[in-house]
Amino acid sequence: MRGVVLPWLLKLILALGLLGFLALEGGAVIAAHVGADGDARNLALEAASLWPAHPEPETVRQALEPLASAAQVAIVDLAPEGTSVKVTVEKRARTRLLHRLSFLAPLTRARATATAPIR
Numbered sequence: 001m002r003g004v005v006l007p008w009l010l011k012l013i014l015a016l017g018l019l020g021f022l023a024l025e026g027g028a029v030i031a032a033h034v035g036a037d038g039d040a041r042n043l044a045l046e047a048a049s050l051w052p053a054h055p056e057p058e059t060v061r062q063a064l065e066p067l068a069s070a071a072q073v074a075i076v077d078l079a080p081e082g083t084s085v086k087v088t089v090e091k092r093a094r095t096r097l098l099h100r101l102s103f104l105a106p107l108t109r110a111r112a113t114a115t116a117p118i119r
Contacts, residue, residue, distance in 0.1 A: 025095050032093035033110040039071040040114035044087040047078060048116035051085055060085075081115060088113040 043064055050060050061078050068075050068089065077088035092099070093108040 021096075025098050028093045028095045029098065029107055029110075032091050032108070033112075035071075036073060036089055036091035036110040036112040037114070039068075039073045039091065040087055040089045040112040041116075042071070043067060043073075043075065043089060044085060044114035044116035047085045047087055048118050051080070051118045055080075076111065077113075080118075084115045084117045086113060086115045 046067060047060050047064060050063055054060055054063065057078050057080070061075055064075060064078070064087075071091075073089040073091045075087065076090050077086070079086050089112055091110045091112075093110065095108050098104045099108040
């Protein structure tokens with residue numbers, strides 16, 4: 001009896017471990033995409049509130065850098081669009097394996113754009 005149960009139990013444990021690992025990797029990618037969207041929106045609102053006092057994109061970008069680094073995002077683009085400001089950010093998913101595989105690495109980078117009216 002032990003010769004049948006032990007290999008089956010070992011396979012079950014390995015399968016559940018692999019399934020859990022894949023769920024964590026996928027969850028990290030999803031969290032990065034959702035987080036990038038929220039961070040882009042927050043940075044766009046902050047940029048819109050700073051814009052009237054500092055209408056230069058580079059000045060606003062420098063003011064946003066501490067917020068971006070705290071949110072673990074990189075500001076890719078910051079530009080005025082008429083009466084609003086558009087901010088594009090990129091966030092990397094904190095994965096253990098996916099970012100090391102070249103054909104899956106693009107999945108670990110989440111890019112989001114948000115626009116906010118200048119106040």
